[in-house]
Amino acid sequence: MRLDSKIPEGPLSDKWTDYRSSIPLVNPANKRNLEVIVVGSGLAGASAGATLAELGYKVKVFCFQDSPRRAHSIAAQGGINAAKNYQNDGDSIYRLFYDTIKGGDYRSREANVYRLAEVSVNIIDQCVAQGVPFAREYGGLLANRSFGGVQVQRTFYAAGQTGQQLLLGAYSALQRQIGMGNVQMYARHEMLDVVLIDGKARGIIARNLINGELERHFGHAVVLCTGGYGNVFYLSTNAMGSNVTAAWKANKRGAFFANPCFTQIHPTCIPVSGEHQSKLTLMSESLRNDGRIWVPKKQKDERHPTQIPEDERDYYLERRYPAFGNLVPRDVASRAAKERCDAGYGVGATGMAVYLDYASAIIRYGKQEANKLGEYNASDQRVKELGKALVKEKYGNLFDMYEKITGDNPYEVPMRIYPAVHYTMGGLWVDYNLMTTVPGLYSLGESNFSDHGANRLGASALMQGLADGYFVIPYTIGDYLSKEIRTPSIPTDHEAFERTEKEVKERIDHLINIKGKKPVDYYHRSLGKIMWDKCGMSRNAEGLKEAIKEIQALREEFWQNVRVPGQSDEFNPELEKAGRVADFLELGELMCIDALDREESCGGHFREEHQTEDGEALRNDEDYSYVAAWENKGDGKFELHKEELAYENIKIAQRSYK
Amino acid sequence: MNWFSSFITSSIGQKIIMSLTGLFLIIFLVVHLAGNFQLLSDDMGESFNVYAHFMTTNPLIKTVSYGLYFFILLHAVQGILLAYKNRKARGGARYAVVSSKNTSFASRNMALLGTLIFVFICIHMGDFWYQMKFTNNLPLKEYASIDVPVKDLYAKVSVTFDQLWFVVLYVVSMIVLALHLIHGFQSAFQTLGINHKKYTPIIKFLGVVYSVLVPIGFAIIPVYFYLFK
Amino acid sequence: MKLTLKVWRQRNAKVKGQFETHNIDNVSPDMSFLEMIDVLNAQIIESGGDPVAFDHDCREGICGMCSMYINGRPHGPNTGTTTCQLHMRSFKDGDTITIEPWRSVAFPVIKDLAVDRSSFDRIMSAGGFVSVNTGNARDANSLPISKEDADSAFSAAACIGCGACVAACPNGSAMLFVSAKVSQLAKLPQGQPERKSRVKNMVKQMDKEGFGFCSNHAACEVECPKSISIDNIALMNRDYLSASLASEK
Incomplete structure (x- = not known):
């Protein structure tokens, strides 16, 4: 099968505008008869669900949480990018496009990224119209801040809760449609399979998580907005419930999975404190705006950080990357932290942490504030006090969160941070319309692979989720649905629904009936350890081969010895977890296979065999400038399909932030 | 009037009834206290008895007083209704442990305090108001300042507060009233939405001053009579 | 331990x-x-x-x-x-x-410890939004909003919808939750066109769900994990009063 990305003809900057105006339309009377299923209610799902309903489609939205407002988009902290150029610092759609391609280490599709940059400006307008309370300047205009990998200020934010505010905006639009009867909401429902009829996606099987009933839902199209799969690592900044199940079932039903090995390790997370840890907490990248990252120059230096004098500190990011300093992209910052810790310079009880220090920012801001107030001879004490107040205003909630988790006061003592799994650039392969290789099955937001290449820039995930949901799918779905107006809604007693439901049921019964010895979490934790050690921040062929064997063995043991308490016909969180972990156990293997296949280092994928003399990632554009799309052949067999990446507008260069 | 009934039966509407009637009673207390302070003037009850006569015979005051009785009843009935509905909203299963750290004693016990005050009002009105209005038990007195004989309510007050247990009842009731007011005063403003960064602290302060001074003012009278008359 | x-x-x-x-x-x-x-x-x-x-x-x-x-x-x-x-x-x-x-x-x-909070979603459906379809927005900076208003709307918008306010309230009242949304949109110019209908509809739905009455215990404010202020409740009371009595609908 040849992958057809369906990129429109014409010059890059006109592609979307021209294409959008030529997509066949569906007339309003027909829209009322066309049903669309949206799975997931995060930024992509909620915005898609609301917008499709506004257009007149009959929409059903599913989420596993108790309310659509809880999807994990809500936890995004730092901000959302848009090429508004409100700061007059030379930003433009092209620059955002360029930064995103470069940040993604030249492994994303030009046309998609350009479209993303184009619609980014509409997103901000839309969100403001909904009442999203973005941060503002005293003059009443929107405020911006800078983020990693970028030299302009284009990030819009709402304190450290931007994701929350954006999601609540999309959620309110969705709730409005629910209230009007245009959307039917199915909360506490988990999608467990896609139903295919004549090769097209025609519905899903979902489990009602409260009473365990399996339900069949028909849709002319199915839109997956189910987020990323970072939880394959067990410890990640994802929510506990974040999972790959929907995307994985789609893969099994014929949707190719692209670039699964591209995972983003976020540099600023609160380090692991012990065995009991269930998840990791991110400290927004925006902290790197003002914070300075360092380790002691001496190995295993056990002095208290405030006791270490300035000239005995190694501000390694500023040293290695003078041009971008502490604001290098995430993959670069993460690897640099790992490098220092592996070399024995790490701090904290485990030696697996570096300092993120606000002392100098507090003084800098304090002086500014003192000058503003006309206190030109302010004492050091007073300067600190003023500086702390300002830092509190900018980052207060993040600092509070740090203190709650660690018990340390970050205004006084440098924070300890360490990289953690945060985002997955890989995902279901989609064409320009965001349709997977299964006709009628779409994938939006983090669950697809399309926009971020091998590394995502900060504040771009929110942008992509909302771009896909508000401004892309509402148009592109017409290309497919305009041809479906003659398809009546298919009754769910159709043989395909019956068969698929039976398969789902058998799997659930199987899980319940193993009645083994070990809880689900044991397997999840073991898988996570294998993935982190061998398919994490850096990988090598030998390790990946071992990992594949270990995962296979672990999977086998899981199906022999897992213990799922309770019944299938009740509220049973352990059963939910078991199903998800079973899918992670398959996905993990594919990630390793993909990582093994990609004999180069790029973005979040760092193969130790491929690095420059000074330890930077070494790309191989000659052989690996493609998207690796994996077809699931069943029984743990995968076939690789390549989508060659053509760069017509950007000159590929070695990425440098020095 | 559909809009009015839906407003008045809404949760906020019902609270606004509590708030407005409460504020009315708060104003009444001041008037009542001002009148009662005439008991303390050293004229053997003349000014008080003349005042009492005026209050029970003036047609305008009589009309207002019917409003007052109605508002007291409305405040009480609505309050009990709210307490009942609130209990129902909590559901069948009660918390096994409830921390008292997040609420004040007064706010938790408004219904109880209100009930005690209502009982007190009944006793109080039976003692004085009923005697004054519906019986001829009180002796008549003539004063130069008024051309008709008036009932000597002052004497009744004096006799009543000669009994220690009555004095105690009144003082305790005033403490109950103070607690009820401490929550009620500022709560009435909050319910009406009268809330402002600059002025709410002033309202809260005045509320505390009022809730302390007014009940003390009332309590002084029986104590004064018991000790000095 | x-x-x-x-x-x-x-x-x-x-x-x-x-x-x-x-x-x-x-x-x-x-x-x-x-x-x-x-x-x-x-x-x-x-x-x-x-x-x-x-x-x-x-x-x-x-x-x-x-x-x-x-x-x-x-x-x-x-x-x-x-x-x-x-x-x-x-x-x-x-x-x-x-x-x-x-x-x-x-x-x-x-x-066990899991409860059904879908009543909150239904209250939101009744009016917790600005009716603006996708694609209808004007340029974001064409609507200046004072920093003070934006910040104050943000503090109300910080509500996470957990329901601790209801759990803490001796009356099981949802006023803090509802008022946080009412107040967020009341403080922003975008919320003005629907300000009156919003507060009426949301309160109506809140009453229908069986929540209790607010008697200003302020336990909600103490227990709110995002420290949402009961000033929002006052604002909602005020808006409800004027929407019910002063508006012509």
């Missing part, structure tokens, strides 16, 4: 529940409260029992899903903290901890 846990167990909304007592050792002070429950559940599963069902998702204090009533207080003893952000260093070795679900008629128990 060693702890004794008294946990509420209830199979579903229809049957009655009761407390179950568990002893748990090896609790680290660095654990979050939910990680401590994870350990308890692992212990229960290994001994062949039915683990405690509870709601949780993001575990970083923002999704609003976790909902435990700990020792008489929603989200436990610390202020401005969700259950998932509460750490065991806030307890002492040997403590007995009583854990209950949110209890309110409008939040029926699903199982």
Whole structure:
């Protein structure tokens, strides 16, 4: 099968505008008869669900949480990018496009990224119209801040809760449609399979998580907005419930999975404190705006950080990357932290942490504030006090969160941070319309692979989720649905629904009936350890081969010895977890296979065999400038399909932030 | 009037009834206290008895007083209704442990305090108001300042507060009233939405001053009579 | 640390529940409260029992899903903290901890500590939005909003919809939740066109769901993990009053 990305003809900057105006339309009377299923209610799902309903489609939205407002988009902290150029610092759609391609280490599709940059400006307008309370300047205009990998200020934010505010905006639009009867909401429902009829996606099987009933839902199209799969690592900044199940079932039903090995390790997370840890907490990248990252120059230096004098500190990011300093992209910052810790310079009880220090920012801001107030001879004490107040205003909630988790006061003592799994650039392969290789099955937001290449820039995930949901799918779905107006809604007693439901049921019964010895979490934790050690921040062929064997063995043991308490016909969180972990156990293997296949280092994928003399990632554009799309052949067999990446507008260069 | 009934039966509407009637009673207390302070003037009850006569015979005051009785009843009935509905909203299963750290004693016990005050009002009105209005038990007195004989309510007050247990009842009731007011005063403003960064602290302060001074003012009278008359 | 846990167990909304007592050792002070429950559940599963069902998702204090009533207080003893952000260093070795679900008629128990808060979503559907379809927006900076208003709208918008306000309120009232949304949109120019209908519709739905009345206990404000102020309730009362009495509809 040849992958057809369906990129429109014409010059890059006109592609979307021209294409959008030529997509066949569906007339309003027909829209009322066309049903669309949206799975997931995060930024992509909620915005898609609301917008499709506004257009007149009959929409059903599913989420596993108790309310659509809880999807994990809500936890995004730092901000959302848009090429508004409100700061007059030379930003433009092209620059955002360029930064995103470069940040993604030249492994994303030009046309998609350009479209993303184009619609980014509409997103901000839309969100403001909904009442999203973005941060503002005293003059009443929107405020911006800078983020990693970028030299302009284009990030819009709402304190450290931007994701929350954006999601609540999309959620309110969705709730409005629910209230009007245009959307039917199915909360506490988990999608467990896609139903295919004549090769097209025609519905899903979902489990009602409260009473365990399996339900069949028909849709002319199915839109997956189910987020990323970072939880394959067990410890990640994802929510506990974040999972790959929907995307994985789609893969099994014929949707190719692209670039699964591209995972983003976020540099600023609160380090692991012990065995009991269930998840990791991110400290927004925006902290790197003002914070300075360092380790002691001496190995295993056990002095208290405030006791270490300035000239005995190694501000390694500023040293290695003078041009971008502490604001290098995430993959670069993460690897640099790992490098220092592996070399024995790490701090904290485990030696697996570096300092993120606000002392100098507090003084800098304090002086500014003192000058503003006309206190030109302010004492050091007073300067600190003023500086702390300002830092509190900018980052207060993040600092509070740090203190709650660690018990340390970050205004006084440098924070300890360490990289953690945060985002997955890989995902279901989609064409320009965001349709997977299964006709009628779409994938939006983090669950697809399309926009971020091998590394995502900060504040771009929110942008992509909302771009896909508000401004892309509402148009592109017409290309497919305009041809479906003659398809009546298919009754769910159709043989395909019956068969698929039976398969789902058998799997659930199987899980319940193993009645083994070990809880689900044991397997999840073991898988996570294998993935982190061998398919994490850096990988090598030998390790990946071992990992594949270990995962296979672990999977086998899981199906022999897992213990799922309770019944299938009740509220049973352990059963939910078991199903998800079973899918992670398959996905993990594919990630390793993909990582093994990609004999180069790029973005979040760092193969130790491929690095420059000074330890930077070494790309191989000659052989690996493609998207690796994996077809699931069943029984743990995968076939690789390549989508060659053509760069017509950007000159590929070695990425440098020095 | 559909809009009015839906407003008045809404949760906020019902609270606004509590708030407005409460504020009315708060104003009444001041008037009542001002009148009662005439008991303390050293004229053997003349000014008080003349005042009492005026209050029970003036047609305008009589009309207002019917409003007052109605508002007291409305405040009480609505309050009990709210307490009942609130209990129902909590559901069948009660918390096994409830921390008292997040609420004040007064706010938790408004219904109880209100009930005690209502009982007190009944006793109080039976003692004085009923005697004054519906019986001829009180002796008549003539004063130069008024051309008709008036009932000597002052004497009744004096006799009543000669009994220690009555004095105690009144003082305790005033403490109950103070607690009820401490929550009620500022709560009435909050319910009406009268809330402002600059002025709410002033309202809260005045509320505390009022809730302390007014009940003390009332309590002084029986104590004064018991000790000095 | 060693702890004794008294946990509420209830199979579903229809049957009655009761407390179950568990002893748990090896609790680290660095654990979050939910990680401590994870350990308890692992212990229960290994001994062949039915683990405690509870709601949780993001575990970083923002999704609003976790909902435990700990020792008489929603989200436990610390202020401005969700259950998932509460750490065991806030307890002492040997403590007995009583854990209950949110209890309110409008939040029926699903199982054990998990309750149904869909009433909140229905209130939002009744009016917690600005009616603007996608694609109708003008340039974001064409609508200047003073920093003060934006900040104050933001503090109301910080609500995570966890329901601690209802759980804490002796009356089971949802006024803080509803007023946070009403007030966020009332403070912004975008919210003005629907300001009156919004407050009326949301209050109407709130009443329909069976929540109690606000009697200004202010327990909600004390227990709110995002410290949302009851000033919002005053604003909603005011708006409701004027929407009901002064508007022509």
